[in-house]
Amino acid sequence: MSAPAPPDVWRIALPVPLPTLFDYRPPDGTPALPAHVGCRVRVPFGTRERVGVVAEIGPPDPDAPEPRPALERLDARPLLDGELLASLRWLARYTHAPLGEVLATALPTLLRQGEPVPDARDWGWRLTEAGRTALPRLRGGPRRLAEALAALTAEEVLDADHPGWRPAARSLLRRGLAERVPLAAGAFVQRPAPHALNADQQAAADAVRAAQGRFAAFLLEGVTGSGKTEVYLAAIADCLTRGRQALVLVPEIGLTPQMLARFRARLGVPVHALHSGLSDGERARTWAACAGGEARVVVGTRSAVFLPLPEAGLIVIDEEHDGSYKQLDGIRYHARDFALVRAKALAVPVVLGSATPALETLRNAALGRYVHLRLPVRAGAARPPRVRVLDVRKRPLEAGLSPELLAAIRQALDAGGQVLVFRNRRGYAPVLLCHDCGWSAQCRRCGDAEHGHAMTVHAGGRRLQCHHCGSAQRVPDACPACGGLALQPQGAGTERIEETLAARFADVPVLRIDRSTTQRRDALERHLAALGERPGILVGTQMLAKGHDLPHLTLVAVVGIDEGLFSADFRAPEKLAQLLIQVAGRAGRSHRAGEVVLQTHHPDHPLLATLLAGGYPAFAAAELAQREAAGFPPFAHLALLRAEAKQADLPEAFLRAARALLAAPAPAVTAHGPLPAPMPRRAGFRRAQLLLACAERPPLHAALDAALPAIRALPEARRVRWSLDVDPVDL
Ligand code: ADP
Numbered sequence: 001m002s003a004p005a006p007p008d009v010w011r012i013a014l015p016v017p018l019p020t021l022f023d024y025r026p027p028d029g030t031p032a033l034p035a036h037v038g039c040r041v042r043v044p045f046g047t048r049e050r051v052g053v054v055a056e057i058g059p060p061d062p063d064a065p066e067p068r069p070a071l072e073r074l075d076a077r078p079l080l081d082g083e084l085l086a087s088l089r090w091l092a093r094y095t096h097a098p099l100g101e102v103l104a105t106a107l108p109t110l111l112r113q114g115e116p117v118p119d120a121r122d123w124g125w126r127l128t129e130a131g132r133t134a135l136p137r138l139r140g141g142p143r144r145l146a147e148a149l150a151a152l153t154a155e156e157v158l159d160a161d162h163p164g165w166r167p168a169a170r171s172l173l174r175r176g177l178a179e180r181v182p183l184a185a186g187a188f189v190q191r192p193a194p195h196a197l198n199a200d201q202q203a204a205a206d207a208v209r210a211a212q213g214r215f216a217a218f219l220l221e222g223v224t225g226s227g228k229t230e231v232y233l234a235a236i237a238d239c240l241t242r243g244r245q246a247l248v249l250v251p252e253i254g255l256t257p258q259m260l261a262r263f264r265a266r267l268g269v270p271v272h273a274l275h276s277g278l279s280d281g282e283r284a285r286t287w288a289a290c291a292g293g294e295a296r297v298v299v300g301t302r303s304a305v306f307l308p309l310p311e312a313g314l315i316v317i318d319e320e321h322d323g324s325y326k327q328l329d330g331i332r333y334h335a336r337d338f339a340l341v342r343a344k345a346l347a348v349p350v351v352l353g354s355a356t357p358a359l360e361t362l363r364n365a366a367l368g369r370y371v372h373l374r375l376p377v378r379a380g381a382a383r384p385p386r387v388r389v390l391d392v393r394k395r396p397l398e399a400g401l402s403p404e405l406l407a408a409i410r411q412a413l414d415a416g417g418q419v420l421v422f423r424n425r426r427g428y429a430p431v432l433l434c435h436d437c438g439w440s441a442q443c444r445r446c447g448d449a450e451h452g453h454a455m456t457v458h459a460g461g462r463r464l465q466c467h468h469c470g471s472a473q474r475v476p477d478a479c480p481a482c483g484g485l486a487l488q489p490q491g492a493g494t495e496r497i498e499e500t501l502a503a504r505f506a507d508v509p510v511l512r513i514d515r516s517t518t519q520r521r522d523a524l525e526r527h528l529a530a531l532g533e534r535p536g537i538l539v540g541t542q543m544l545a546k547g548h549d550l551p552h553l554t555l556v557a558v559v560g561i562d563e564g565l566f567s568a569d570f571r572a573p574e575k576l577a578q579l580l581i582q583v584a585g586r587a588g589r590s591h592r593a594g595e596v597v598l599q600t601h602h603p604d605h606p607l608l609a610t611l612l613a614g615g616y617p618a619f620a621a622a623e624l625a626q627r628e629a630a631g632f633p634p635f636a637h638l639a640l641l642r643a644e645a646k647q648a649d650l651p652e653a654f655l656r657a658a659r660a661l662l663a664a665p666a667p668a669v670t671a672h673g674p675l676p677a678p679m680p681r682r683a684g685f686r687r688a689q690l691l692l693a694c695a696e697r698p699p700l701h702a703a704l705d706a707a708l709p710a711i712r713a714l715p716e717a718r719r720v721r722w723s724l725d726v727d728p729v730d731l
Pocket residue numbers: 195196197198201222223224225226227228229230231379380381
């Protein structure tokens with residue numbers, strides 16, 4: 001007779017930067033403790049303890065040493081399973097990242113740390129038989145609560161969310177006189193829409209409805225104010241009627257109290273929100289509410305794409321072109337792209353909405369992968385704003401503002417309107433220059449090999465700050481190079497524009513909205529509420545470009561965009577065009593006509609000319625043709641290896657060795673570099689990168705799969721910080 005087979009081992013995915021699973025045997029002392037794939041366990045790892053997820057269960061490897069025992073099984077039933085676990089496994093393969101790190105990224109912090117899944121159900125109280133019998137003997141609060149409970153019919157429970165009753169309830173529960181029962185999820189009551197959908201909106205909503213119960217991707221391209229949100233709401237209401245869950249992804253800036261209120265007012269179910277302002281406890285509860293099915297509609301930022309959706313019916317991605325969907329460190333996933341993967345696995349429709357779709361998305365629509373739905377006109381009474389290009393060559397500028405622009409602002413204010421001055425650079429001035437000798441303030445830790453990166457002047461000219469590494473210092477009294485007293489801030493950021501406008505238009509409020517003034521989530525709301533309907537001026541960065549409905553805005557002034565016209569990044573034109581359209585779309589959102597004034601030294605620049613003549617579609621068509629000619633995405637697929645180290649040559653040495661390993665087996669993949677990173681020095685680290693490009697995805701991934709084990713084993717790999725970014729957005 002052969003010996004009994006050794007018991008199965010648990011193969012655990014741990015959040016460590018090693019691309020393998022780790023074998024453990026079940027904890028000592030519980031010989032038959034079962035585990036399932038997707039359960040969390042606590043295990044010893046090195047000298048520490050870690051929480052991981054069982055990724056596989058199988059017979060032990062006979063050649064491997066006897067595995068250590070796990071310490072504790074944390075879940076009796078899988079925390080991650082089904083579609084979500086399968087999609088996350090896909091993401092680990094796609095990003096070439098360890099599964100354990102992907103799972104850790106996907107889970108809320110408390111669950112990642114091994115805390116139990118919180119109870120997300122709403123509870124009610126009910127009297128037990130013992131409680132009924134004991135009622136006459138009760139006194140005080142417990143008596144009053146017991147009487148209230150006794151008066152309920154068999155189907156009714158008392159909502160436990162009632163702070164005044166809590167001490168009495170505790171007393172009854174402790175003695176077994178009352179019990180906790182989950183509240184049934186309230187039936188879905190759709191509130192009427194404030195206006196009927198127009199024909200385009202109706203056609204879009206109908207198309208999404210026709211796709212219920214299967215995967216289909218829609219691009220909803222609609223100019224700002226065309227009523228995309230109304231289409232989402234119609235599709236979500238439809239999804240709720242069928243008893244399914246809806247997930248809505250929005251950019252970080254877009255998830256405003258205003259937009260949540262709109263969703264809550266219209267959908268007759270609780271709307272859960274997930275964003276960076278929540279506590280760890282709240283995030284874990286939202287996760288649990290999704291997993292348990294209590295959450296029917298979730299509106300969330302990037303990481304909400306990882307929420308479990310056991311009863312999924314619809315995924316919406318608002319402002320799908322937005323840069324905040326791409327995670328720029330750790331697991332570098334793109335929430336829009338991952339949402340498409342999940343929608344397919346869940347067999348549900350997914351709606352990508354934007355006024356300025358990403359070129360990748362337009363290409364997918366052109367190839368027929370997405371159904372292209374269009375909302376070409378503004379909904380209701382709002383008309384598109386008039387756009388005027390203001391040539392400011394040779395014009396005298398005050399804080400970057402021309403006399404013509406200042407006159408336009410005066411006119412708009414006098415007509416009772418509000419004005420938005422958009423400048424995508426915060427701070428007082430981008431440069432501090434010595435007029436005597438030419439010295440300028442530079443960050444010593446950032447820049448390229450020879451020069452530091454210019455430090456931004458803040459605090460009305462008193463403080464210098466590096467926007468790349470955060471280092472700050474006081475503005476020197478005299479020039480450190482020549483000792484002269486002619487230090488002058490050059491150019492204007494939002495702070496200086498605010499100062500200038502406040503002095504010139506002293507009769508109206510001037511509010512600055514950027515990351516420096518709006519640290520708190522609700523600060524912007526309070527600012528805007530304080531302004532109300534009065535004439536006034538808002539000065540801001542792209543924080544103001546989206547999300548907020550500003551119905552009294554009649555003039556949008558765009559200044560200081562010229563540097564964006566000449567950036568080396570091949571995505572810069574796309575980003576600039578999207579930003580210009582989004583900012584312009586702020587004007588004239590209601591019955592008042594809107595005007596956009598664009599101030600530039602390059603009125604004939606092709607980007608501006610195309611955008612003005614044909615709008616975003618014309619720009620996108622021209623830009624796609626250029627990308628195709630140049631072999632850039634979406635006509636090629638990219639991966640970027642980045643490396644950084646304190647010592648100058650190490651990053652390039654590592655990348656050269658990596659390039660040799662990658663090039664050999666993969667003729668279809670071209671490698672560019674190693675080259676210095678766009679910011680070759682940041683916070684004291686030298687940075688370089690190696691770009692890999694391929695016309696098709698599979699050979700690129702195959703080349704990475706083949707080479708990464710050897711790249712990880714390179715001796716140089718231990719001397720640098722390196723990372724791999726598949727589909728990089730910042731090159
Ligand atoms: P988007 O999301 O495309 O920017 P919204 O859905 O926010 O557009 O709609 C813009 C404005 O138009 C809102 O004030 C909305 O209430 C209004 N609106 C939307 N659809 C209609 C409609 N069919 N009739 C009248 N007004 C509408």
